[in-house]
Amino acid sequence: MSVPVTCTAASKTYPGGLTAVSPVNISLAPGATTALVGPSGCGKSTLLRMIAGLEEPSTGTITIDGLPPSEISRRGDLSIAFQDPSLLPWRSVRKNIELALDLARRPKVTQDIDELIQLVGLDGFADTKPAELSGGMRQRAAIARALATKPALLLLDEPFGAVDELTRQQLAEDLPAIWEAGDTTTLLVTHSVSEAVMLSDRILVLSPRPATIAADIKIDLPRPRRSEFARLPEFSAHVDEVFAFLSQGVPGSRAKAAQ
Amino acid sequence: MSTGASIATPGGTGWQPRVAAMGPVLLVIGWELAARLLTDAHVLAAPSAILLYLYENAGLMSRALGVTLTNAAVGFVLGNTAAIALAALVAIWPASERTVRGFALLIFCLPLVATGPILRVIFGPGPWPQIVLAALAVYYTTFVPLLVGLRALPSNWLDLVSSYGRGRLAALVHVRARAAIPYLVAGLQISAPAAFLGAMVGEFTGAERGMGVLTIRAMRGMNVEMTWALALVATAVSVGWYVAIGAVAKRFLEDEPPVILAAPNSETSGGGWRRTVVQLVFVSLMVLIAWWGFLKVLGLNPFFAKGPLDVIQAVTTASDAATNRDTLLTALAETSVYLVPGYIAGLTVGAMLAMLVVMVPMIAGTALPVAIALRSVPIITTAPLIVLLLGRGAAGTIVLVAVMVFFPTFVACLHGLKQAPGRITDVFDVFAAGPLQKLVRIRIPAMLPALFAAAKINVPASVLAVTVVEWLATGNGLGSVMALSASLSDYDMLWSAVALVAILSVLGYGAVGLLERRVLGIYAPEQLK
Ligand SMILES: Nc1ncnc2c1ncn2[C@@H]1O[C@H](COP(=O)(O)OP(=O)(O)OP(=O)(O)O)[C@@H](O)[C@H]1O
Ligand SMILES: [Mg+2]
Numbered sequence: 022m023s024v025p026v027t028c029t030a031a032s033k034t035y036p037g038g039l040t041a042v043s044p045v046n047i048s049l050a051p052g053a054t055t056a057l058v059g060p061s062g063c064g065k066s067t068l069l070r071m072i073a074g075l076e077e078p079s080t081g082t083i084t085i086d087g088l089p090p091s092e093i094s095r096r097g098d099l100s101i102a103f104q105d106p107s108l109l110p111w112r113s114v115r116k117n118i119e120l121a122l123d124l125a126r127r128p129k130v131t132q133d134i135d136e137l138i139q140l141v142g143l144d145g146f147a148d149t150k151p152a153e154l155s156g157g158m159r160q161r162a163a164i165a166r167a168l169a170t171k172p173a174l175l176l177l178d179e180p181f182g183a184v185d186e187l188t189r190q191q192l193a194e195d196l197p198a199i200w201e202a203g204d205t206t207t208l209l210v211t212h213s214v215s216e217a218v219m220l221s222d223r224i225l226v227l228s229p230r231p232a233t234i235a236a237d238i239k240i241d242l243p244r245p246r247r248s249e250f251a252r253l254p255e256f257s258a259h260v261d262e263v264f265a266f267l268s269q270g271v272p273g274s275r276a277k278a279a280q
Numbered sequence: 281m282s283t284g285a286s287i288a289t290p291g292g293t294g295w296q297p298r299v300a301a302m303g304p305v306l307l308v309i310g311w312e313l314a315a316r317l318l319t320d321a322h323v324l325a326a327p328s329a330i331l332l333y334l335y336e337n338a339g340l341m342s343r344a345l346g347v348t349l350t351n352a353a354v355g356f357v358l359g360n361t362a363a364i365a366l367a368a369l370v371a372i373w374p375a376s377e378r379t380v381r382g383f384a385l386l387i388f389c390l391p392l393v394a395t396g397p398i399l400r401v402i403f404g405p406g407p408w409p410q411i412v413l414a415a416l417a418v419y420y421t422t423f424v425p426l427l428v429g430l431r432a433l434p435s436n437w438l439d440l441v442s443s444y445g446r447g448r449l450a451a452l453v454h455v456r457a458r459a460a461i462p463y464l465v466a467g468l469q470i471s472a473p474a475a476f477l478g479a480m481v482g483e484f485t486g487a488e489r490g491m492g493v494l495t496i497r498a499m500r501g502m503n504v505e506m507t508w509a510l511a512l513v514a515t516a517v518s519v520g521w522y523v524a525i526g527a528v529a530k531r532f533l534e535d536e537p538p539v540i541l542a543a544p545n546s547e548t549s550g551g552g553w554r555r556t557v558v559q560l561v562f563v564s565l566m567v568l569i570a571w572w573g574f575l576k577v578l579g580l581n582p583f584f585a586k587g588p589l590d591v592i593q594a595v596t597t598a599s600d601a602a603t604n605r606d607t608l609l610t611a612l613a614e615t616s617v618y619l620v621p622g623y624i625a626g627l628t629v630g631a632m633l634a635m636l637v638v639m640v641p642m643i644a645g646t647a648l649p650v651a652i653a654l655r656s657v658p659i660i661t662t663a664p665l666i667v668l669l670l671g672r673g674a675a676g677t678i679v680l681v682a683v684m685v686f687f688p689t690f691v692a693c694l695h696g697l698k699q700a701p702g703r704i705t706d707v708f709d710v711f712a713a714g715p716l717q718k719l720v721r722i723r724i725p726a727m728l729p730a731l732f733a734a735a736k737i738n739v740p741a742s743v744l745a746v747t748v749v750e751w752l753a754t755g756n757g758l759g760s761v762m763a764l765s766a767s768l769s770d771y772d773m774l775w776s777a778v779a780l781v782a783i784l785s786v787l788g789y790g791a792v793g794l795l796e797r798r799v800l801g802i803y804a805p806e807q808l809k
Contacts, residue, residue, distance in 0.1 A: 075439050095445030107436035111458055120454060124444035152534075170444075 023051035023204040024093065024173045026072060030081035032231075033067050040231040041067040044081055047225065047234070054197065054207040056217035058263060059227030059235075065210045066104055068232060069176050072208065073101045085174055093174060097125030100172035104179050104210075106163035108151040114138060114162045115147040118169045125170040134169065140195060141165045142188065156183035161192070168199050175200050177209040181216065190248050193219050198245065214267070218259045219246055226266040236266035324669070325508035333505040334513070340494070345513060348479050348491040351407050355414020356475035360468060362415065363422035371430045371456055372448045381427075382563035383570070388420035389740045389785035392478065393747040393759055394778045396485035397766030401584045410482030410490065417478030422467030424737075429463025430456045465529040472525060473518035477658040480514065481748065485766070499664050499752060507664045518658045586775035594772040604773060607761060608780055615746055615757035618677040623742045625678065626685025631731055634693035638723060639716070659684045659745065667753040677749045684745040689734040696730025697723045725803050732796035739788040743781060 026049040033042040041064035049055050057065050070076045072083055074090030085093045093099045100121070108117045115134060122129045138147050141161040143154075151159050164180050181189045193216055200207050211217050217224050218240055226236040240259055242250055250256050308327050315326030325333075334341060366384060370377045392413050399409035433455065441451040483492025491510055498506035568588045575585045586594075595605050637643055663680055670676035750759025758777055765773035 070439075073439075073443050075442060091445065093445075094443055097444055099443060099445075101439075101443045103436045103439070105436065107434060107440060109437065109455065109458070121440075121444065124441060124446050124450060124454065 023206050024086035024098070025049060025051045026174065026206060026208070027084050028068075028072070028078075028081065029083075031068075031071060031078040031083050032080045033064070033071060033076060034079045042071070043231040043233045045232065045234055049206055049208060051206055052201075052204045053223060054200070054209070054221045056221035056224045057208065057210045057227060058212070058214060058217050058224060058267065059232060060229050060267070061212075063227050063230045064232035065227060066178055068227075069101065069178050069208065069210060072174075073099060073176050075101075097127060097170055098173040099176070100167040100170055100174075101176040102160075102163045102167040102178060102180055104182065106151070106159040108159055108162055108166070110151050113148045113150055114143055114154070114165070117151070117162060118166045121166045121169050127170050137165045137169055137199075140199065142191070157185060157188060160184060161188075164192075164196065168196075172205060175205045175207045175209075177207070179210050179212060181211070181213075189213075189216070194246070194248055201244070214260050214263045215251060215256075217263065218242075218256055219248075219250065224259075224263055226263055228269075235269060236263070238262060238266075325505045329505050330509045330512060333509045337506075337509075341509065341513060344489060344491045344494050345517065347407075347489045348410075348476065348483065349517065351410040351482065351490065352414045352475040352479035354407075355411045355416075355478055356418055356471060358411065359415030359418035359475065360422050360471060363419040363426060363467070364464070366419075366423055367426035367430055367460075368452060368457075370427060371452045374448075378559050379563055379566060382559075383567065384420055384423055385789060386563075386567055386782055386786055387416065389743070389782045389789070390416065391747050391758070391762065391778060391781040391785075392417065392481045392744055393484075393751050394762040394766070394774055394781070396482050397762070397774060398584070398771075398778070399482070400485050400766075401771075402578070402580060405486070405488060407487070409485060410479045410487060410492075413482035414475040414478035417474040417481075418471035421470045421474055421737075422464065425463040425467040425470075426460055429460030432463065433459040462529075462533060465525065465533065469522050469525045472521035473658040476514060476518045476521070480658075484748075484752070495664055496752070499667075504668065507668060511662045511665050515657050515662070584769070584771045586771050588779075590772060591776050591779050594776050598772070604776060607773065608758075608776060611756070611758045611761040611777075612780070612784075615750065615759070618674060618750075618757065619681060619742055619746045622678040622681025622746065623685055623738065626682040626738065626742070627689050627731070627735055629682065630686045630689025630734070631693045631727070634690050634697055634727070635723070637694060638697045657687070659687070663745070663749050663752060667749065672753050672755075677746060677754055680749050681742045681745045685734075685738045685742050688738060688741070689731065692730040692734040693727050696727035728800060728803060729796075732792065732800070736789050736792045736796070739792060740785045743785050747781070 026047070028045055028047040030044040030046060031042070032040065032044040034040045045068070057068065059065050067076065071078050072085070072090060074083075074094055083090060085099070090099065108114075109120065112120060115138065118134050118137065119129050122134075135144075135147070138144055141164055143158060143161055143165065146154060146158065146162075151162065154162065160180065160183050164177070167175060167177065181192055184192065197220055199205075209217075209220065211220075221240055224236075224238045224240060225234055226238065227233070228235040238259065242253070242255060242259075311324070312326045312328060315324040315329065366380055370380050395416065396409055396413055399412050403409050403412070430452075437455045437459070438451050441447075441455060444450075446454075479490070480492040480495065483490040484496055487493055491514060494506070495510050497503075498510060572587045572589075575582075575587050578585075582590075593601075595601055595608070598604065659680070662683075666680045666683070667676050670679055746757065747759035747762065750757040751763045752759075754760070758781060762774060762777050765771070765777065
């Protein structure tokens with residue numbers, strides 16, 4: 022099952038008076054993978070949290086499958102992986118994953134959990150506590166937790182932030198299979214433009230704060246994607262296009278440095 | 281302790297640990313000598329005499345200890361269960377917080393010395409008054425850290441729960457409860473000696489068996505060995521209980537229990553003066569209704585169960601209202617003369633000593649654990665000793681109040697002083713600032729919140745101390761009015777005294793809170809969130 026997401030003139034102004042997101046209109050097709058890229062502090066996490074129903078939009082509305090986000094949450098059909106892994110320190114990797122299943126009121130199938138742990142490359146660490154994992158391993162555990170409930174809408178906030186380049190590529194190649202198989206609508210925030218191109222059907226480039234949509238780029242590379250795609254000329258063209266939009270309104274040096 | 285000292289001086293000459301081990305030995309020898317020199321004074325019992333007494337009266341003492349310990353343990357379980365339930369209620373239903381906290385504070389401010397006799401007439405001669413007093417003595421010191429603990433977690437953990445569409449109950453069950461356990465342990469540790477103390481105070485009020493009964497007997501009979509033996513046993517049991525909880529927790533928890541005494545800032549706080557006043561009035565009304573309802577529901581005999589109206593009449597329109605008012609005010613004045621200096625002295629000495637200790641790094645390392653452990657000493661049970669040592673006059677009472685206030689203050693301040701952010705002290709090190717400058721610029725502002733937290737919680741604690749001494753020994757002030765009206769069955773007076781003390785304690789607590797906001801607003805605004 023997959024769900025469409027619609028943001029209609031949704032904006033966010035925090036109580037302090039800081040506007041993180043200007044009114045935006047976004048509609049995400051069911052089952053599509055969309056990447057959000059934008060400069061640090063522009064309001065990406067805020068947008069993600071609004072879609073997850075964790076922040077009320079200050080204006081406008083957000084619906085998922087025609088319903089408010091809280092309804093989708095209540096069905097256990099939504100998962101969010103936060104920017105920091107937010108694992109419960111007293112629970113092992115497996116128990117953290119089971120927590121999501123418990124909260125979403127889904128059955129705990131040991132075999133599924135084992136497979137998931139293996140998929141994110143944590144086999145052998147199922148019974149390890151987060152404190153004994155590296156930063157990247159924690160992030161992978163958090164991704165596994167988000168995937169465990171086979172959500173209809175998956176929100177990932179910089180899921181590969183603390184992962185080394187090789188593992189990152191590996192994950193970028195392996196993980197999409199999971200959410201594509203489940204026909205999941207996915208929205209992911211990333212700072213890596215090439216990762217955004219590699220993973221998504223569509224890239225939304227956000228302007229500096231308050232976020233507006235600076236560009237909406239369709240990525241029509243075939244699926245499944247493989248790491249060799251990075252050498253295709255279409256791929257580089259997309260990367261360049263995203264960078265061009267990113268550098269608008271941002272001091273030029275920064276965009277270059279990012280390259 | 282000796283290992284701590286040896287770690288502190290790697291490659292040292294090794295004399296420090298030996299001194300540390302010698303300390304207690306010298307203390308006992310000195311004590312023995314002093315006691316032998318002062319035999320005629322009837323104040324100090326020599327360690328050998330105490331041991332001999334314990335040996336000869338092992339049966340009596342162990343029976344009494346068994347009774348008191350049982351009552352304390354039942355009260356401990358009940359009081360802590362209530363604390364956990366209250367904290368859970370606040371976590372599930374945050375709107376109830378102000379009311380629940382107001383009630384909890386007020387009940388904590390009830391003077392145990394007067395609640396005891398009232399419970400005695402309600403429950404009769406059995407163990408229940410002791411048990412209820414033990415429960416009353418413990419629940420608040422667990423409730424407060426638990427409130428902190430239930431909130432001391434990253435907001436993402438709670439967001440995770442909401443992202444699966446689950447509410448506060450699920451957050452409590454799956455996340456908050458476990459996150460609060462170290463705080464629960466801290467609360468349970470402090471409540472161990474409090475439970476023992478509550479049970480003993482309960483036994484003062486006419487129980488048939490127990491350590492409290494023996495204490496009264498020892499005091500009446502001027503039996504110095506017995507008084508000392510009882511105080512020592514009470515202390516040893518409380519410390520043991522405290523240490524045992526810590527040891528059990530250590531086996532199951534990776535994280536150390538936190539040292540917290542402060543009530544958290546209310547999540548629903550703010551809204552200015554008007555709202556505070558409205559809430560105050562609301563909570564007061566609720567209390568009056570609860571008081572009245574409690575008596576009605578239990579169907580208690582109006583002869584001894586006085587409601588709010590009876591109390592108001594007793595000091596306003598009753599025929600003896602003027603005498604009643606006089607008695608209460610005179611007693612209040614007498615009590616304040618002991619209470620205020622003792623309270624201030626305890627706070628001052630506690631804070632000063634903490635400052636001195638952090639300026640001497642060599643002892644700073646071991647001082648905190650020792651001081652934390654000393655919190656487990658049930659000061660009140662040593663009241664008879666202080667009366668023996670310093671007499672029934674003002675000095676004894678003031679010292680007892682000061683000692684009661686001193687320990688929590690010292691621990692809180694020491695802890696606060698150690699919290700001074702490391703980075704900032706490093707910056708000061710770079711500029712070669714002396715320890716004094718560091719103290720004034722960084723450490724004292726960091727200590728203030730802890731000092732105020734201690735000052736607040738010590739308001740009811742010092743009232744308890746002063747009323748106990750007045751009741752047991754000095755024979756004046758509110759404590760003695762309560763004892764007297766209990767024995768004369770003057771229940772109007774007893775309930776009025778309870779109400780007066782509770783109201784004044786709550787007001788005192790509130791006044792310290794206001795002062796805290798003022799002072800922190802000036803010296804450490806960042807602590808006021
Ligand atoms: N709870 C909050 N209260 C007030 N301001 C906030 C809050 N959360 C975020 N902000 C502000 O909103 C702005 C956008 O924050 P957000 O976390 O959405 O940025 P981001 O695009 O995710 O940045 P990054 O890439 O660094 O993670 C920032 O200026 C931040 O300071
Ligand atoms: Mg972010």
